[in-house]
Structures are given as structure tokens and as C-alpha cells.
Amino acid sequence: MVLQVLDLVGIFVFGITGALVGVRKKLDVFGIQVLALVTGLGGGFIRDVLIGQTPPAALRDWRYLAVPIAAGLLTFFLHPGIGRVERLVNIFDAAGLALFCVTGALKAIEFGLSPISAALLGTLSGIGGGVLRDVLSGRVPVVLRSEIYATPALLGAAIVVIASALEYHALWVPIAAAVVCFAIRLLAIRRGWNAPLPRNP
Secondary structure, three states: OHHHHHHHHHHHHHHHHHHHHHHHOOOOHHHHHHHHHHHHHHHHHHHHHHHOOOOOHHHHOHHHHHHHHHHHHHHHHHOOOHHHHHHHHHHHHHHHHHHHHHHHHHHHHHOOOOHHHHHHHHHHHHHHHHHHHHHHOOOOOHHHOOEOOHHHHHHHHHHHHHHHHOOOOOOHHHHHHHHHHHHHHHHHHHHOOEOOOOOOO
């Protein structure tokens, strides 16, 4: 139940980021909904297919479709001034990244993946929806820019995986892992932390 609730919250938060990007790109209500759905469900689709849980949860449970649709409609009608949208995208994207890296890792552990595989799948769950959103909206995916993006997701997933390997299953562990990922991602944005770039010849 906890895993499902976190999953749905992550979908809602990522759905808002997709819808906000649609608002920024001046898309109509349909385009905004498409970005909300793709962003909210993309990481989960990738995760479920890779662990062999087919059809994916979004196709078996109506709530997984209703949540990003609700997020898209809410954003369409209540979005703030366009000048603040990019800042909100970054905040909600960091929150979605944090939630999905944790739920992805937990689900991978539940399906018996090795610790390293579970951490990688958690990271992929976190970045997948954002990559699809950016590609569809004509932006260079955040994970391919110099900003630190995948690293916080990997760290959050690793905390969950290490705790599980030590057979420590307290509820605060995934919460703490999500908070760590969220905080590092926001600090990276605020302070301009970048991944290393190749030297100019």
C-alpha cells in the first residue's frame, strides 16, 4: 500500500511538471494532457516492462491514468504567471525524481533484482518520464545537460537498496532517501552544480 501511494504521488507530481512544460510551450489542453500522461507514466512503464510486470500498472489500474489526467487539468486551469513556470517545473521535477527513484528501487527489490540492478532501475524510473517529456516538447533532456540530475536519483535509490540489503525495512528509510534526492537536486539547480564536461582541445 505504501509503495502504491508513493507511486501515485510521484505520478501526480511528474504529471504537473509535464503540464507546466506544456503551458510554457503554449500547447492546447490536449497537448498539455499528453505531456502530463507521458511524464507521469513514462518512468513507471519503463520500470514495469524491464522487470517483467506486464501489462504495466498504468494499464491495469484506472487510478494510474486518472492521476496524471487530474494533474494536467489542475495545471491547465490553475497555472501561475508564465514567468514562474520554469521555477515550478524544476521544483516539481525534483520531487517527482525523488519519489520515482525510491519507488522504482523498492519495486525492483520486490521482484528479486540484485542490489546494483535495483539501484539502476530506480534511477531509470526517476529520469524516464522527464526524458520523454523533454523530447516531446522539443527540449534537450535535462539528464543530458551539464546539470546534476541522475546522480541524486542514483543516490536515493542506493540508500533504499543498501537498507534492504542490510534487512532494515523501517518506513523512514524511503522517506529519507527521497528527501536526500530532492535536496541535492534543488541544491544543484540553485548553486549551478554541473557534471564534468570534456576539455576543449
